[in-house]
Amino acid sequence: xxxxxxxVFDSGVGGLTVLSKLVELMPGAEYHYFGDTARVPYGGxxxxxxxxxxxxxxxxxxxxxxxxxxxxxxxxxxxxxxxxKGMFDIPVIGVVEDGVGVAISHARRGVLxxxxxxxxxxxxxxxxxxxxxxxxxxxxxxxxxxxxxxxxGLANAYLAEEVVRHYLQSCDDFDYDAILxxxxxxxxxxxxxxxxxxxxxxxxxxxxRVAERVRTILSGFSISSRDQPDIHFHVTDASESFKSVASMxxxxxxxxxxxxxxxxx
Amino acid sequence: xxxxxxxVFDSGVGGLTVLSKLVELMPGAEYHYFGDTARVPYGGxxxxxxxxxxxxxxxxxxxxxxxxxxxxxxxxxxxxxxxxKGMFDIPVIGVVEDGVGVAISHARRGVLxxxxxxxxxxxxxxxxxxxxxxxxxxxxxxxxxxxxxxxxGLANAYLAEEVVRHYLQSCDDFDYDAILxxxxxxxxxxxxxxxxxxxxxxxxxxxxRVAERVRTILSGFSISSRDQPDIHFHVTDASESFKSVASMxxxxxxxxxxxxxxxxx
Numbered sequence: 001x002x003x004x005x006x007x008v009f010d011s012g013v014g015g016l017t018v019l020s021k022l023v024e025l026m027p028g029a030e031y032h033y034f035g036d037t038a039r040v041p042y043g044g045x046x047x048x049x050x051x052x053x054x055x056x057x058x059x060x061x062x063x064x065x066x067x068x069x070x071x072x073x074x075x076x077x078x079x080x081x082x083x084x085k086g087m088f089d090i091p092v093i094g095v096v097e098d099g100v101g102v103a104i105s106h107a108r109r110g111v112l113x114x115x116x117x118x119x120x121x122x123x124x125x126x127x128x129x130x131x132x133x134x135x136x137x138x139x140x141x142x143x144x145x146x147x148x149x150x151x152x153g154l155a156n157a158y159l160a161e162e163v164v165r166h167y168l169q170s171c172d173d174f175d176y177d178a179i180l181x182x183x184x185x186x187x188x189x190x191x192x193x194x195x196x197x198x199x200x201x202x203x204x205x206x207x208x209r210v211a212e213r214v215r216t217i218l219s220g221f222s223i224s225s226r227d228q229p230d231i232h233f234h235v236t237d238a239s240e241s242f243k244s245v246a247s248m249x250x251x252x253x254x255x256x257x258x259x260x261x262x263x264x265x
Numbered sequence: 266x267x268x269x270x271x272x273v274f275d276s277g278v279g280g281l282t283v284l285s286k287l288v289e290l291m292p293g294a295e296y297h298y299f300g301d302t303a304r305v306p307y308g309g310x311x312x313x314x315x316x317x318x319x320x321x322x323x324x325x326x327x328x329x330x331x332x333x334x335x336x337x338x339x340x341x342x343x344x345x346x347x348x349x350k351g352m353f354d355i356p357v358i359g360v361v362e363d364g365v366g367v368a369i370s371h372a373r374r375g376v377l378x379x380x381x382x383x384x385x386x387x388x389x390x391x392x393x394x395x396x397x398x399x400x401x402x403x404x405x406x407x408x409x410x411x412x413x414x415x416x417x418g419l420a421n422a423y424l425a426e427e428v429v430r431h432y433l434q435s436c437d438d439f440d441y442d443a444i445l446x447x448x449x450x451x452x453x454x455x456x457x458x459x460x461x462x463x464x465x466x467x468x469x470x471x472x473x474r475v476a477e478r479v480r481t482i483l484s485g486f487s488i489s490s491r492d493q494p495d496i497h498f499h500v501t502d503a504s505e506s507f508k509s510v511a512s513m514x515x516x517x518x519x520x521x522x523x524x525x526x527x528x529x530x
Contacts, residue, residue, distance in 0.1 A: 038314045039304050044416070046503040049303045145424075148413040151309070154431075159410075162427045166419075238311040263528040 004221040005030045007061030007069045012040030013245040014184035015072030021211035028223040031231040032064045038236035041147045042075045043116020054080035056262040062088055074183045075116050078124040091217055098209040099180055100128040106202050107178035110137040115182035117142040125182055139174050143167045150185045160192040168196050178202045233257040269486040270295045272326030272334045277305030278510040279449035280337030286476035293488040296496040297329045303501035306412045307340045308381020319345035321527040327353055339448045340381050343389045356482055363474040364445055365393040371467050372443035375402040380447035382407040390447055404439050408432045415450045425457040433461050443467045498522040
């Protein structure tokens, strides 16, 4: 069996946090990363818009010959995946179940789920956690400004601390010992989140768990041993900011970014 | 001559500030407002994306039978208008020249132009002001977080003051007595801007001047006298936030918002 080809879908740069973990675990696979940078952010848009945009991106990745699709975007995983999953004849993996898994294995007193407006409003995390751990209090908090702060490269600026305070200070009445980062952008702003909360609160990023699950699903493939990972980037907007965030995150071949139009797919 | 039909284009809700002024001045005209709420914000995207999206929205408004198109979005006015203007057989009005006009008539010592990343990078305001008033120092400041703060309804929150401070405190070395709001979203956050700057600084919103110019261009039409303005809203995303911002701004008929797809236009 040949080396697998993995398609990673995201609304923008956030899914690079998932891609990093995948490459770390399976450096010999072939990767196609799609970022819908011309239409990011998804998190405040209507469900039908999120479903339509996600379908176009996944169709594009499937047309690249992917063996498996990872919906790294939590908003798409929460809103679009239930509708779109059955439309493909290859596995389509979301990130919600791994978020739920990491939350219930770490939280004791209560879990705060941070996400976009659409993800939190959907209630998928709150519902799935309640099904598996009915005793565990859960609160969802929409943090719509985290994505623009990250996309603007301000995650480590003083302003990020103020934005985190804005959303988290309203949770002082809730007793939690775990924060679930329910958006792939949020690991990038996690230092500001850690600085705000008590030391005994775990800040949980599900991406390593997503990568482990993908490896298990693809265990029938033989993964080639390669020094340099084979990653192809596809974006809907030709702006420079994708390249700068990607190289800040350690991706070296960002000069070869393909600009694509998926509106007709 | 019948009453004119005016098309107002914006990337999202920001152009409602211009629509307000138009309705105030010409309550008897017929208005079609288009907000590209499924793809807002434009201000950080590549030029070709901004031009493509703007063309689709303007094509849509032209297909409604508009007599004149107002590009209320400064990013589109700065980046797309020079390319698109010649493609229509009706007048297409941007907002840049009115911004320049209001700045040079008010500023004495120096003018700070606030805009999106794309608008400021284009240099259109800085260049046009320098041509007409070579003696007047100008500095452009990209404020990319203002749009998400406004779209999230946080313009009057404490956080808005911190976001304004983040961008304006780096201008302490520049002597200015006027701030030009070079984005239609920014009048909505202008209280926070006024609170930050010295009392002798004028904060300038070009929208009233845009409306005056439109009235002049349309002076050949006979504008009917109507109690209730005839406004039709068209948006690319069916989310509730457009309705809530529009009714907060005093528009009463926001129940009749049409959800449209312009990607193929």
